[in-house]
Amino acid sequence: MNLKIKYFGVLAEITNCSEETIAYTKGSVSDVLMLLFEKYPTLKETDFQVAQDLEIVSKDTLLLESEIALLPPFSGG
Amino acid sequence: MSRYHRHIVLDEIGQAGQDKISKAKVLVVGAGGLGCPALQYLTAAGIGTIGIIDFDTVEESNLQRQILFGTSSIGINKAIAATKRLEDLNPTINSIAYPEKLTPKNALSLFEDYDIIVDGTDNFSARYLINDAAILTNKPVVYGAIYKFEGQVSVFNYQNGPSYRCLFATPPKEGSVPNCSEIGVLGVLPGIIGTMQANEVLKMVLGFDTVLSGKLFCFNAMTSETITLKIAKSVAEIEKVRSLKEQFSNQSFASYCKFPVAEISVEEAIKLGNNQFIDVRELGEKPTIELPNCIQIPLHTLEHELAQIDSEKNKMLFCKTGIRSKTAVEILQKHNQHNCYSLIGGAETILAHQKLELK
Numbered sequence: 001m002n003l004k005i006k007y008f009g010v011l012a013e014i015t016n017c018s019e020e021t022i023a024y025t026k027g028s029v030s031d032v033l034m035l036l037f038e039k040y041p042t043l044k045e046t047d048f049q050v051a052q053d054l055e056i057v058s059k060d061t062l063l064l065e066s067e068i069a070l071l072p073p074f075s076g077g
Numbered sequence: 078m079s080r081y082h083r084h085i086v087l088d089e090i091g092q093a094g095q096d097k098i099s100k101a102k103v104l105v106v107g108a109g110g111l112g113c114p115a116l117q118y119l120t121a122a123g124i125g126t127i128g129i130i131d132f133d134t135v136e137e138s139n140l141q142r143q144i145l146f147g148t149s150s151i152g153i154n155k156a157i158a159a160t161k162r163l164e165d166l167n168p169t170i171n172s173i174a175y176p177e178k179l180t181p182k183n184a185l186s187l188f189e190d191y192d193i194i195v196d197g198t199d200n201f202s203a204r205y206l207i208n209d210a211a212i213l214t215n216k217p218v219v220y221g222a223i224y225k226f227e228g229q230v231s232v233f234n235y236q237n238g239p240s241y242r243c244l245f246a247t248p249p250k251e252g253s254v255p256n257c258s259e260i261g262v263l264g265v266l267p268g269i270i271g272t273m274q275a276n277e278v279l280k281m282v283l284g285f286d287t288v289l290s291g292k293l294f295c296f297n298a299m300t301s302e303t304i305t306l307k308i309a310k311s312v313a314e315i316e317k318v319r320s321l322k323e324q325f326s327n328q329s330f331a332s333y334c335k336f337p338v339a340e341i342s343v344e345e346a347i348k349l350g351n352n353q354f355i356d357v358r359e360l361g362e363k364p365t366i367e368l369p370n371c372i373q374i375p376l377h378t379l380e381h382e383l384a385q386i387d388s389e390k391n392k393m394l395f396c397k398t399g400i401r402s403k404t405a406v407e408i409l410q411k412h413n414q415h416n417c418y419s420l421i422g423g424a425e426t427i428l429a430h431q432k433l434e435l436k
Contacts, residue, residue: 075204077198
C-alpha cells in the first residue's frame with residue numbers, strides 16, 4: 001500500500017521535500033519511522049510528532065492506508 | 078460608545094459581549110513578532126486590562142515585523158514601548174508594562190492576576206515555563222509559534238483541554254531545533270499568527286464554543302495551505318506538572334540553543350551516498366586523503382568558505398581524530414546547513430577503509 005507523508009518545518013529541509021509517497025506493507029508508526037530513519041539519518045536526531053489522518057497518534061499506532069504528517073515543535077515568535 | 082460600535086452591532090457580541098471584553102484581563106508574554114499584532118488587536122478590541130512582559134529592547138531588525146514599534150523606539154524596552162503605542166491606540170483600557178523576564182519565580186503570582194495568557198515568546202524554555210505555570214494557576218494559554226514560513230496556533234489548558242506537554246511532552250533534545258540563532262522569518266507570518274492568537278482570546282472572552290482547544294492549526298505562508306490536527310489530552314503529563322508545584326519556583330527551564338552533532342562511521346557514510354567530504358585539517362596535515370567529492374577547508378577558515386559547501390549533499394566532515402570535525406559540524410549547522418556529520422575516527426579511519434577496499 002502507499003503511504004503519503006507530509007513534512008513540516010525543519011523536517012522538510014532535512015528530507016528535501018514537503019511530501020512524498022512511499023510504498024509500505026503494514027505495521028505501526030514506529031515501523032515506518034525506521035524506514036525513514038534509514039533514508040534520512042538526520043531525522044533520528046530530530047524531535048517530532050506524527051499525525052495520521054489529521055490526528056496526533058502514538059508511536060505504536062497501526063498505520064492504515066492513509067496520510068501521515070511529521071510535525072516538529074516550533075519555537076519562533 | 079462609538080469606539081466599539083462595529084462589535085456591538087454583531088448579534089454574536091452585542092453590548093453584553095463588549096462588556097465581557099472590557100472586563101477581561103489578558104497577559105501577553107513577549108512583545109515581539111507575535112505579541113505586537115496580538116496586542117494591537119486586543120487593545121483595539123477594548124480588553125480591559127492588558128499586561129505585557131518583555132525584558133528585551135527594540136532593535137532595528139525588529140521593525141520588519143514588530144509593528145508596534147517605530148524607529149524612535151529603538152533601544153527602548155519592548156514592554157514599555159508597546160504600552161506607549163497602545164495608550165494612544167486606546168486610552169480607555171489599562172495597559173501594564175513589566176520590563177522584566179518571565180521566570181519560575183515571578184510567573185505564578187503574575188499569572189494569578191490575569192484570565193488568559195498569550196504566549197508570544199521565541200524559545201522553548203519560555204514556552205514550557207508558560208505551559209507549566211498556566212497548569213499550576215489554571216489559566217488558558219493561547220499558543221502561537223513560527224518557523225520561517227510556517228506557523229502553529231492552539232489554545233492549551235482551556236476547560237480541561239490538553240496542554241502544550243500533551244503535544245510535545247518535553248523540550249526537544251538540546252539544540253535539535255534551531256530557535257536561538259536568527260534563522261529569518263517572513264515578516265507578515267507572525268502578523269497572521271499573532272492576529273489569530275488575538276482571535277482565540279476574544280472567542281474565549283466572549284464564551285464562543287469554537288475555541289481552538291485540542292487542535293493544532295498549522296499555516297504555511299508559502300503555499301497558503303492550512304491543516305488542523307487533533308491533539309489528545311495526556312492526563313499523566315498534566316499531573317506530572319501539578320505534582321512538582323512545590324519545587325516550581327526553584328526549577329530551571331534551561332535554554333536549548335545548542336545543536337547536537339551527528340557522528341557517522343565511514344561505512345555508514347559510504348552507504349548513505351550523495352556525499353561531499355570536507356577535510357577540515359590544516360593544509361599539509363598527514364595522511365593525505367584522496368577521495369572523489371572531497372574538498373579541504375581548514376577549520377579556522379570554514380566560516381569564510383561557506384560558498385564551497387554543497388547544501389544538496391550530505392556533508393561528511395573529517396579531521397585527524399574526529400574532534401575538530403565536530404566543531405565544524407556545529408559551525409555549518411549555525412549557518413543552517415542540514416545533513417552534516419562528523420566522521421568517527423577521522424582521516425586514519427578513511428585511509429584504513431580505503432586499504433581494506435583495495436585488498
